[in-house]
Amino acid sequence: MIRNICCCLAAALALVACNDSDKETLRFPETNDRIENGRLTGSNMQFLGTATSTDAAGNQFVDTEAHFETAGLETLVLYMHRTRFSAGMPAMEMRMHDLAYTGRDKSIAYTAERVVPQLQVKDLGWQPMEAYALENVEIRIEGVRCSVRFSCDVPRVGRYTVEYEGRLYIEE
Numbered sequence: 001m002i003r004n005i006c007c008c009l010a011a012a013l014a015l016v017a018c019n020d021s022d023k024e025t026l027r028f029p030e031t032n033d034r035i036e037n038g039r040l041t042g043s044n045m046q047f048l049g050t051a052t053s054t055d056a057a058g059n060q061f062v063d064t065e066a067h068f069e070t071a072g073l074e075t076l077v078l079y080m081h082r083t084r085f086s087a088g089m090p091a092m093e094m095r096m097h098d099l100a101y102t103g104r105d106k107s108i109a110y111t112a113e114r115v116v117p118q119l120q121v122k123d124l125g126w127q128p129m130e131a132y133a134l135e136n137v138e139i140r141i142e143g144v145r146c147s148v149r150f151s152c153d154v155p156r157v158g159r160y161t162v163e164y165e166g167r168l169y170i171e172e
Helices: 002-017
Strands: 045-055 060-072 076-083 092-099 102-104 107-115 118-121 125-128 134-142 145-154 158-171
Touching (some): 045 145, 060 145, 092 107, 092 134
Antiparallel strands (some): 076 092, 134 145, 145 158
């Protein structure tokens, strides 16, 4: 009998320890305090949205849970977490870094004809990937909205145009 009571107490403790109130929730703010007077404040921004990759034949791959992140102060870094251009492509951690942006009020922008991205490579860290050079790069953050567009020739796979639209979120 005492053993049964101890088992019930242990089960109750396990249930209390596993309650859902510890789960992180996402909040989508109406304003962005991480850009002031057209300058980044040094706080990372997380964006959740949709990335659409279109190949040369017009086929599309859509990721409705695309996660992009920005960092920086004087220059911009854009992280594309677990990004893919097609269903058969493995997810990669990719970033564009040291981007000289312009800005005004609660907005920043960056454009370039060509950017060599870096890929996160196990045991080697961030590595420049000349073969994956991005062309016609456009990055815009306006308030809580982020849009990114670029083209890329993926070796042995083909040419893709990537368009991303995301919204700022905060984990709580």
